[in-house]
Amino acid sequence: MERSPLAPAAFPDLPPIAGVRAAVARARYKNWDRCDLTFMALDEGTAVAGVTTKSRCPSPEVEWCRAALPLGRARALVVNAGNSNAFTGHRGRAAVEAIAAKVAGSIGCQPSDVFVASTGVIGVPLPIDKAEAGIDAVLAAPQASWEDAAATIMTTDTFPKAAAASAIVDGRPVTLVGIIKGSGMIAPDMATMLGFIFTDAAIEPAFLQKMLEEANGTSFSCITVDGDTSTSDTVLTFATGKAGNAPLASFDDAGADAFQAALTDLCTRLAHLVVRDGEGASKFIEIGVEGAVSDESARTIALSIANSPLVKTAIAGEDANWGRVVMAVGKAGEPAERDSLSIRFGTTQVARNGLAVEGYDEAPVAAHLKGREILIGVELGLGEGRATVWTCDLTHGYISINADYRS
Amino acid sequence: MERSPLAPAAFPDLPPIAGVRAAVARARYKNWDRCDLTFMALDEGTAVAGVTTKSRCPSPEVEWCRAALPLGRARALVVNAGNSNAFTGHRGRAAVEAIAAKVAGSIGCQPSDVFVASTGVIGVPLPIDKAEAGIDAVLAAPQASWEDAAATIMTTDTFPKAAAASAIVDGRPVTLVGIIKGSGMIAPDMATMLGFIFTDAAIEPAFLQKMLEEANGTSFSCITVDGDTSTSDTVLTFATGKAGNAPLASFDDAGADAFQAALTDLCTRLAHLVVRDGEGASKFIEIGVEGAVSDESARTIALSIANSPLVKTAIAGEDANWGRVVMAVGKAGEPAERDSLSIRFGTTQVARNGLAVEGYDEAPVAAHLKGREILIGVELGLGEGRATVWTCDLTHGYISINADYRS
Numbered sequence: 001m002e003r004s005p006l007a008p009a010a011f012p013d014l015p016p017i018a019g020v021r022a023a024v025a026r027a028r029y030k031n032w033d034r035c036d037l038t039f040m041a042l043d044e045g046t047a048v049a050g051v052t053t054k055s056r057c058p059s060p061e062v063e064w065c066r067a068a069l070p071l072g073r074a075r076a077l078v079v080n081a082g083n084s085n086a087f088t089g090h091r092g093r094a095a096v097e098a099i100a101a102k103v104a105g106s107i108g109c110q111p112s113d114v115f116v117a118s119t120g121v122i123g124v125p126l127p128i129d130k131a132e133a134g135i136d137a138v139l140a141a142p143q144a145s146w147e148d149a150a151a152t153i154m155t156t157d158t159f160p161k162a163a164a165a166s167a168i169v170d171g172r173p174v175t176l177v178g179i180i181k182g183s184g185m186i187a188p189d190m191a192t193m194l195g196f197i198f199t200d201a202a203i204e205p206a207f208l209q210k211m212l213e214e215a216n217g218t219s220f221s222c223i224t225v226d227g228d229t230s231t232s233d234t235v236l237t238f239a240t241g242k243a244g245n246a247p248l249a250s251f252d253d254a255g256a257d258a259f260q261a262a263l264t265d266l267c268t269r270l271a272h273l274v275v276r277d278g279e280g281a282s283k284f285i286e287i288g289v290e291g292a293v294s295d296e297s298a299r300t301i302a303l304s305i306a307n308s309p310l311v312k313t314a315i316a317g318e319d320a321n322w323g324r325v326v327m328a329v330g331k332a333g334e335p336a337e338r339d340s341l342s343i344r345f346g347t348t349q350v351a352r353n354g355l356a357v358e359g360y361d362e363a364p365v366a367a368h369l370k371g372r373e374i375l376i377g378v379e380l381g382l383g384e385g386r387a388t389v390w391t392c393d394l395t396h397g398y399i400s401i402n403a404d405y406r407s
Numbered sequence: 408m409e410r411s412p413l414a415p416a417a418f419p420d421l422p423p424i425a426g427v428r429a430a431v432a433r434a435r436y437k438n439w440d441r442c443d444l445t446f447m448a449l450d451e452g453t454a455v456a457g458v459t460t461k462s463r464c465p466s467p468e469v470e471w472c473r474a475a476l477p478l479g480r481a482r483a484l485v486v487n488a489g490n491s492n493a494f495t496g497h498r499g500r501a502a503v504e505a506i507a508a509k510v511a512g513s514i515g516c517q518p519s520d521v522f523v524a525s526t527g528v529i530g531v532p533l534p535i536d537k538a539e540a541g542i543d544a545v546l547a548a549p550q551a552s553w554e555d556a557a558a559t560i561m562t563t564d565t566f567p568k569a570a571a572a573s574a575i576v577d578g579r580p581v582t583l584v585g586i587i588k589g590s591g592m593i594a595p596d597m598a599t600m601l602g603f604i605f606t607d608a609a610i611e612p613a614f615l616q617k618m619l620e621e622a623n624g625t626s627f628s629c630i631t632v633d634g635d636t637s638t639s640d641t642v643l644t645f646a647t648g649k650a651g652n653a654p655l656a657s658f659d660d661a662g663a664d665a666f667q668a669a670l671t672d673l674c675t676r677l678a679h680l681v682v683r684d685g686e687g688a689s690k691f692i693e694i695g696v697e698g699a700v701s702d703e704s705a706r707t708i709a710l711s712i713a714n715s716p717l718v719k720t721a722i723a724g725e726d727a728n729w730g731r732v733v734m735a736v737g738k739a740g741e742p743a744e745r746d747s748l749s750i751r752f753g754t755t756q757v758a759r760n761g762l763a764v765e766g767y768d769e770a771p772v773a774a775h776l777k778g779r780e781i782l783i784g785v786e787l788g789l790g791e792g793r794a795t796v797w798t799c800d801l802t803h804g805y806i807s808i809n810a811d812y813r814s
Contacts, residue, residue: 053737054738055734056738056739056743056745057737057743057745058737086730086733087745088763122730226716227716228716228734229737308635309634309805309809310591310633310635313805313810316806324529326464326494326530327638329463330465331594331636332463336463338464341494355494355495355496355498356531393810394810396807398716399723399805402716402721403724403801404724
């Protein structure tokens with residue numbers, strides 16, 4: 001698969017995170033010759049928080065993480081690529097339990113300290129023998145780079161995705177690094193694809209959970225590629241505490257706001273990377289909705305626009321078809337008044353107060369739509385609610401990836 | 408545009424409906440040389456019922472029909488093709504008022520007896536001069552056939568769509584004929600595209616409304632092409648009473664059940680014709696969901712499957728990818744239990760009780776998926792709720808129609 005035209009020029013330089021060590025190995029979950037098992041060792045005392053898919057048919061990995069998250073502590077993360085292990089009944093559950101037990105026995109921790117995530121085909125139980133051999137290999141493997149780890153969790157992704165952020169907490173610099181994968185089946189419902197964030201900050205698990213949910217609400221929950229929500233969406237955040245700050249426990253603590261800002265920024269950049277690798281994507285689209293009755297209403301309307309195949313194909317065709325934006329606003333089911341609705345492409349107002357702007361200058365609109373970064377602005381004129389979401393266009397590439405050959 | 412491969416072989420033979428007379432004319436709403444204005448004259452005493460889009464940004468035609476429907480009486484229907492007149496502010500409203508006033512003055516009725524529907528591009532006010540000249544022409548035109556009328560309301564449709572049904576009411580045979588248009592922007596939300604049904608039965612308007620809503624619930628509300636809901640969706644039903652039966656006023660009246668069955672059957676066949684002309688469609692897909700906690704829950708799940716681009720592209724690729732069906736069930740937000748979920752393609756069970764059926768015979772599944780008529784069956788194992796919805800696959804044709812050239 002060719003690298004997405006929306007990909008960044010290069011993988012970023014990323015700092016190490018004290019207390020986190022990566023390794024990768026070949027479990028050969030598919031008939032391929034690449035690393036597909038990622039192991040992240042986490043020092044004792046690491047706090048964990050997570051958000052998972054709202055799918056009613058989640059994978060056993062998601063159920064495992066949900067059960068372990070309330071304990072708030074983590075010592076290891078195992079990520080399998082090539083097989084999502086979803087919809088595999090008791091055999092799928094047995095595979096997750098076997099992985100957690102084997103890792104716990106090897107490094108000396110509780111199975112509930114071991115977090116597991118898998119991504120790939122649905123409906124095939126993860127082969128326990130391959131997983132166990134893969135864990136043996138990865139435990140003996142040398143330390144891997146962030147780029148190795150980000151590449152090893154990929155499936156149909158066309159480039160490895162990672163980002164870093166930093167903040168000053170309690171007078172000390174703390175660092176965050178996140179890796180993420182996702183390309184299709186992207187419509188996180190309060191959670192998302194697979195993403196893993198690591199920080200050396202010291203943070204109480206309950207507060208880390210609160211901050212992650214806050215960041216998630218304006219990042220992973222605001223992207224869509226195809227409106228299809230995965231059975232395996234998982235974002236986990238691990239805080240090793242090695243930075244030596246007094247553990248953050250509430251927004252009253254010095255540096256908590258700074259950490260929240262860094263975390264939200266990191267999550268947003270990771271979410272954008274997923275959209276930039278959307279299947280078949282040729283344009284990165286930001287949709288801003290303002291003037292809604294509430295922020296949640298604005299988000300619903302923005303996602304209705306972002307998920308509309310007619311809007312997405314219009315952008316692919318570089319067509320300033322604002323009528324399709326009106327259609328998508330109208331179908332969202334949220335309060336909207338035709339006669340107070342205004343729409344812009346880029347910086348050019350094309351419709352205002354329910355009417356086409358007569359004689360607007362089409363040249364800047366056409367130039368904007370020929371670019372790779374598209375902005376659609378909607379002003380509802382009803383209230384103060386606002387939201388921004390991100391998506392990509394819908395092209396022949398999406399059809400080719402998903403229909404032209406068997407999965 | 409080539410005729411859809413899912414189109415019926417020929418336009419059906421349709422009986423006349425006493426009290427209904429069609430005519431067509433060239434208003435030239437677009438730069439084309441075809442009839443684009445349809446006029447249906449309705450004898451005095453005709454009852455009317457209708458369902459319209461739930462879009463929050465409806466066209467002025469929809470608002471006009473909504474205001475006139477409670478009066479329950481109709482004398483004329485005007486349908487404009489090539490311009491939907493949606494999102495055109497006071498100029499759009501003025502055009503509808505001008506059409507109704509001109510027709511009312513010409514045939515001697517109230518403006519509120521004149522129903523108006525328009526379909527086509529959004530955002531361009533319907534030119535009043537062209538509409539008025541078109542009405543002059545159509546009032547002088549000879550009687551047109553059902554096929555002429557069905558063809559004149561088309562926009563991107565690739566074939567004219569109509570169907571007939573009959574019932575015995577009060578000892579008398581009554582006849583129903585419907586015409587419909589629609590191809591893209593199809594995801595009726597309790598209503599649909601443009602459809603017009605005519606019958607010679609005598610029916611009280613309020614009861615006709617009740618029967619239409621009943622029929623709509625399992626027909627137009629159960630189809631989707633692209634999940635995009637139009638600003639102009641309208642289905643109107645006109646009952647001239649010329650059959651001479653005692654007017655139907657409730658389900659206690661003789662023949663009311665038979666009429667309801669005929670109306671629901673007609674609406675369902677019209678709805679299927681729209682799906683068969685879905686933009687780019689190569690497969691007609693029926694999705695049956697059973698065992699849900701309620702019929703409404705079953706419909707929501709079925710539409711989630713029908714609207715999933717990953718399911719639709721899998722069918723286009725003739726791929727028995729039931730994992731994507733699981734995904735779509737899971738994202739619907741309705742009660743579903745992974746471990747009681749079963750899925751079939753055609754008559755072959757491919758997953759049962761949350762697990763792939765081991766060693767199922769792939770040959771009949773592959774043969775089924777190579778056909779034009781695809782059946783996906785989902786059993787949730789939770790309750791008695793059931794629903795059937797219809798959609799088409801998502802192909803390169805859809806992208807070409809909507810992205811490869813400017814609208």
